[in-house]
Amino acid sequence: MARSNIWEHGRDAPVPAVAVLDARGDVVGWSKAAGELLGYPAEGILGRPGTDLRMERDRARRIWTWNGGHGDDDYRVGMVDLRHEDGGQIVTHLERIRITTPGGAPAWVVAAIPASVFTLGTSVLEPLLSAAPVVMVAWDTDLRSVWRNERAQRLEGTFPCFRVGRPLPESPGELEPLVPPELIREVLADGVPVLDRESRWGGTGGESTFSTFLFRVEALDSRPLGVCLMAIDITHSRARERLALLRRASVQIGTTLDVQRTAQELTDLAVPAFADYATVDLTEAVLPGTEPLERLEAGDSGIPVFRRAGLASIHAGIPESLWPQGQPVYVPPRSPFTLVLESGRAHFEPEMDTSPGSWLDADPDRARVIDAMGMHTLIIVPLWARGSLLGIAVFVRTDNKAPFTRDDLVLAEELAARAALSLDNARQYTREHDASLALQRQLLPRRLCGGDMMELASRYLPSDVHQGVGGDWYDTIPLPDSRLALAVGDVTGHGLNAAASMGRLRTAMRTLAYLGLPPDELLARLDELYARQDEEEQGSALSPIAATCLYAVYDPATRRCAMASAGHLPPAIVDPGGGVSFPDLPGGTPIGLGLGAHRSAEFELGEGTLLALYTDGLIERRDDDLDAGMRRLGAALARPGVPLDRLCAGVVDTMVTRTAEDDVTLLLARTLVPS
Structure with missing residues (x-):
């Protein structure tokens, strides 16, 4: 039968504490390592019930927790709180193997090591991972913290569930800035890792951005042993990404003097680098030669205020958009879109309010799309240029679960400002070009x-x-x-x-x-x-x-x-x-x-x-x-x-x-x- 590495220790691996229990559960064998781990000499423990080694709070549940669902009662593994001889608690990873004595009676060999050592696998790696410039935390299959490195230990004030022995919280509040607890449970259940999930939270030094990874830890025989979280601080990398995006904007936006092409260039730049879905909607004054919006009748979704000039999405076919490029965009009179147009100020909604009583009650079509596509965070930025309000740029996230932040709002406003100047140049050129062409053809x-x-x-x-x-x-x-x-x-x-x-x-x-x-x-x-x-x-x-x-x-x-x-x-x-x-x-x-x-x-x-x-x-x-x-x-x-x-x-x-x-x-x- 395959065994985990608790049984396979080399020169640098810790020696497990080993005990033998007879059919009644009494201790009949006790190793030197067991005495060193729990403080009991052999003469003080032999013949006593093995249950004496458990902490009182563990008595209500079985000491041997089946962790793999293999249906084999001969082998069990779990995390157990053992009592030290001085009364202290030691969180251990414990494995039990059923054996048969020469007389045919059953017995059990039990091996235990401290949970933190087992999680890491070998004592050689522990100092390296403890000092690593990343946050690392490991939970067992009961979702109790069994190990965290030094960086995670410094964050225990913000995330108390990092503390060894603490269970994963049921409510999302304690861990939500980094990763929802239900996501950790999903990884433990299905083994599908979460890679490079962007997370943000504000500490004493300001907001930090982390790239978070979750993966299931498994034994050699593929039995799950727990879940490990690794979070890398990419705050400075995010700043470099923003600067790189702005540099790209100066090159990729405004390559022509065509209004719709310029609007499309902004949305193409924003998706997927910044948003999962983006649109640029312009007032009729910016798009000459189109039917005046005031002549169009109001519809179920509101009144025609803009005309769609650019749109992009991470999803094929852009299912988020109710209107294709060039078509009038209808909005309710008191929606965030019209408020931005009237006030000239950006609308920032880190968590979209889709509850009953919001403006979406007057726009059921948008409400249906928002719910179907999982839109959860929103930025609407006015497009100002030379004192004129040309329209709005809208940025939304769906698959990317990280909400927009204040830093994202600043970036969106900068992108919009650069695009607005290019749009205004294109508008003025189009007007003069059309006038020149009309005069030319007239002459x-x-x-x-x-x-x-x-x-x-x-x-x-x-x-x-x-x-x-x-x-x-x-x-x-x-x-x-x-x-x-x-x-x-x-x-x-x-x-x-x-x-x-x-x-x-x-x-x-x-x-x-x-x-x-x-x-x-x-x-x-x-x-x-x-x-x-x-x-x-x-x-x-x-x-x-x-x-x-x-x-x-x-x-x-x-x-x-x-x-x-x-x-x-x-x-x-x-x-x-x-x-x-x-x-x-x-x-x-x-x-x-x-x-x-x-x-x-x-x-x-x-x-x-x-x-x-x-x-x-x-x-x-x-x-x-x-x-x-x-x-x-x-x-x-x-x-x-x-x-x-x-x-x-x-x-x-x-x-x-x-x-x-x-x-x-x-x-x-x-x-x-x-x-």
Whole structure:
């Protein structure tokens, strides 16, 4: 039969005290170690009942406590309080083995050692574990403390149940800051360890954070012998974790100027490092282009106050959320969410109040989810930025049983403050971007008119980077004598100023085009006009204009096309068979410099010839030069017989394979065959 290590002692292990009891329970054998442990000499104990060795309070229960459920009465093990010869108490681990005497009568061999020595296993480890910088406590199968190290001994004032011989408390109050007593009982019963459970409690030196472990101690034959608790002080580690989380926030929040993306970045950062579930809900002013919340009707869960912008959970499918991203969030009028919005102060609830009479009575849907998911601790933080309240961030724990602390509240407020600045930047950018885009599209031609001279198609894509909409434009202008002017240009800069400057330049070009000026003279007049205007407007809010431009005039009678460039990229000319060329135009200075150095060139465009005018956003890539971009454009255009509008869309899709870093403009004109 397998035995525990009480019977298997080596050179450094304690020698067990051994006694032999006959069938009546009288002591008939007594070892030297037994005398040393309990103080009785052999002549003073032999022949006496073994029950004399028990403390009085143990008489009400059996001295031999079965501890394993093996159903074998020949072997029993348990913790027993024995009486020392001087009347003192000794807590021992005691094992009993049934034997048969030569005469056939039963007898029992009993071995005992001090409980603390048995718990550790060997006396060699005891001084090492006693001085270890961790809290260690061991309970036997009756859940009485049988050993604790020096660190745990110093905490007996806070946790009296650490004291050797004290039973585990029935009520949770004495141990709850570290670990609930019922959790210790569960580990003893099922043997499933508890690993790295975060616990917090406030001592004289302030709040401490512990990583707590519980595991069952078993004999060599897998019989349970007790439970051991180990708690490691990770207070300083928690501080380092908080600093690391804040450093990550500075890198991971605000990577774009998109409001919903920024909100999602905050929730993704918080889960699971800080919370098990997190949401960001914003007021309608932060999410332009959505239906106003005040137009929505109230529902069973309250009134629509926010719109969900970000959410994350440790659980797949985010079952905690009643509303997906982008949807209105309904809250009761006197809920913590509206109170935070009204007061501008955080709501901190270490233990969520879900009792009858709370605000949850008016929100049964949330109450049902809170109960189903085990939500038990809550922080709601306002999102303030530059004097504006943008919304709220909500942090909840479910699987993590550690409640939020004041330190967690400070961390949540810091994360929210950083995210709020990024959200406000994104909001302001979105507003200006939308206004610039609206102005840009208002100023671009709504309808292309090529008449019976040319078939036309165009595409314009605004940039999707931080600078916002640029100043790209294109135009087609019917001229006298059945001629057609084509133009494409790019004003430097981004935003409202660039869009406004583009509108002024396009209007001036149309005015000069109606005078019938040739391309080089028109660009020279335009350059002179804007150079003079910049001199007159020095000191104004408007930036000096600078733009590149390509202007061409096609005469269907002669099939000749005259064109001039003001620092712009050359057009692509595609013959009916699909051959592509980029004509070498005379160099010209950009508009606004006042140099007037522009010259025209003429080309013949046969029937079905395609002319492609574009801006640099179509062909530029960071990892490519312009020549490579022009080669790619030529390959995309070499598709004879494709309808013009489909060709235009296909070229843009082919050329723009990632986020556009600049405006993309493409104007296609194909000469028509006379009917």
